[in-house]
Amino acid sequence: MAKIIAITNQKGGVGKTTTAVNLSAWLAEKGKKTLMVDLDPQGNTTSGLGCRVKENNSVYDALMGRAKIQDCIQKTGVKKLKLAGSDIRLAGAEVELVGEERREYYLKTVLGPIREEFEFILIDCPPSLSLLTLNALAAADSVLIPIQCEYYALEGVTSLMNTIGRVKKTMNPHLEIEGVLLTMLDGRTNLGLQVVEQVKKHFRKEVFATTIPRNVRLGEAPSHGEPIHLYDPKSSGARAYEALAKEVIARNRKQGRD
Secondary structure (H helix, E strand, O other), X not given: OOEEEEEOOOOOOOOHHHHHHHHHHHHHHOOOOEEEEEOOOOOHHHHHOOOOOOOOOOHHHHHOOOOOHHHHEEEOOOOOEEEEOOOHHHHHHHHHHOOOOOHHHHHXXXXXXXXXXXXXXXXXXXXXXXXXXXXXXHHOOEEEEEEEOOOOOOOOHHHHHHHHHHHHHHOOOOOEXXXXXXEEEOOXXXXXXXXXXXXXXXXHHHEEEEEEEOOHHHHHHHHHOOOXXXXXOOOHHHHHHXXXXXXXXXXXXXXXXX
């Protein structure tokens, strides 16, 4: 049964989608059957994997009961990596679901029939604590939190942790922290190193040993519709996300999920 990991931070620009694209791609490269679920109406994960959604075959259509999730899954350029993509129509789900009973559980219900088909299911959440994000947290086994190595790194993280705590109490008692990922690190600056120490002090063992460097090639790859290991396999960004994938696999092996 798939381990479902929600990748979320209510703050934008922290490397959330970059992490979703490249971690899922590397998990697949390491032989893990992986599904990437794009739950962000911006659809950047979908385009970052070089894909587009058809009119009636997106995550939005699956959530609204207009299509089966199996019909909304497509192949990507990476063997063993599949995508349930989205586009701007997904923003409408917030409005359409708001009056529904058990509206926070729609994604969990949608993913239920396909959990046995994959080893990992990653969910790229919107950069907000929205109803879509609550759906991801209710469906997930764990949460991966990217945090940018900048001055206001922990700003908003308290709100996110409070939300995760509430979800655990009321909707998903098994929800855990997969890990905190430090992104966009410039190791040449004192500030970057100070933020690393600050985050490690705050989260302790939950911080991944892997840090993602600030890397121009990581920023270029999405415009080519390729994960970094296909766009520039020798880049520091590619090596970092490979290390992260290995770390995620190792952590789950210790938990008896491999």
